[in-house]
Amino acid sequence: MDSNINETMFCFPIALEWTIAEERLKALKDLNENEFLESERFTAIHSSDVKYFLRIYPNGNNVANRGKTWTLYFLDLGKEIKIEAEYQFSIKSANWIFKSNRVFKEFDGWGPTCCTTDELFDPRKKFIVDGKFTLKLEGILKIKKVETNNEMGFLQTKLKWINNLWNIGFEDFTIVTSDGKELKVHKNILAAQSPVFAAMFKPHTKEAMEGKAEIPDFSFKIVEKSIKLCYNHDFDPDTSIDESFVLFKFAEKYDIQLLKDDIQDYLADKIDISNLCEIAQRAIDENAVKLRNKCMDSLSSFLSKKKFVPNMEVLDKTFFIAAIKNSSCHTCETL
Structure with missing residues (x-):
């Protein structure tokens, strides 16, 4: 090969x-x-x-x-x-x-x-x-x-031009995080990916007139990582499951669809039999539909192979019953 x-x-x-x-x-x-x-x-x-x-x-x-x-x-x-x-x-x-x-x-x-x-x-x-x-x-x-590695390299080359904007300067907006730190950003980059930020940047808004917005629910570390991903979509392979879900909360709150997809894809690749139930339940709690469906497929597959899946007791009852049904033989009647 x-x-x-x-x-x-x-x-x-x-x-x-x-x-x-x-x-x-x-x-x-x-x-x-x-x-x-x-x-x-x-x-x-x-x-x-x-x-x-x-x-x-x-x-x-x-x-x-x-x-x-x-x-x-x-x-x-x-x-x-x-x-x-x-x-x-x-x-x-x-x-x-x-x-x-x-x-x-x-x-x-x-x-x-x-x-x-x-x-x-x-x-x-x-x-x-x-x-x-x-x-x-x-x-x-x-x-x-x-x-293919060639395709991955091509994508990284394309993203490099956007990634360069992260440190090139000319930022035109300031975000103040929950720990009082400030992050300089480009409005066009955020507005292109988040309708929430796009609305915030309209000329008549308080944020637009002051040139800054407060994000009281997230730390500087989370806001910086989230917004940097809007520039390069290059996910750090060492990002923990816990941090990934906090990043997802940020993306969900500000409706950054590409970031939500990236995070769910990243977590889906992390699924194994030992962490499946943890990821599945958190996907349910955060309404991460794409990830929840991936967890459903994985759990149904494991159950159909009669593999022991730890921590199934933490799962939402409706989700668990659906997985049991999917892993079993379906029945229907035409009478």
Whole structure:
């Protein structure tokens, strides 16, 4: 592999058991317009809004497939560009299993024929038992994240020109922090990233006329780090989890979206099994939605692998229950 390329593979489990009443299937048995039944839709990856669902076509999904029953797995990629899927269909009562691998690059459905239409309703084949047909899907979704050192260097070069403004002088505004210290800044840099600061800098405001504003809730250290990140977006890799959340509070209060995203991405990269619950609960408390979704994906993945996750007792009950559901086999019925 090229030394300038870093690849990481992330895996997300999926599982769904769908029960359908025989009468609902019979209603489509003799129709020739590619009619189907569809399951509920479930989220597989919360951080990128990837969803999946099933369809069954009792009498085929096109003219060529007429007279056969087809089961299809659909994947909505959300914010992802490419997903590798390994999955298995099964109908336990009929002792039927189908395994497949597929790469999804757009919203698509894929799956096998499980039997002929006549076999579907033949009691000897046991696809339908006690008036119900039950189809199960199990699988793993794989997403490869690729980062090149060349791209990172290019971005750092671009940011260097903005970063140079940090020490170049010509500041035109003063911020007074909670510990009484003053920080000189450029109004244009802050106004471009924060609608709160932009409103503060309008000519008629007290702050604009005095050329200064007080920030009583944050220390000089936090304000300086936060505002410097508005210049270069270069996060210090030694920033602690505690300090990161204080920085997020600052970004939230002054509505600095790029900084909020940067901090959540930084904390998401810090997640491991030992600190997951701490980060998740603080993300919930601070309404860091992007980070909370990443924590949900991580917790669901750990639980599905039956790994012990410490400190789960600190988690918000609703969040914890949702993670349990996501790590379990979903069920839905069409009756």
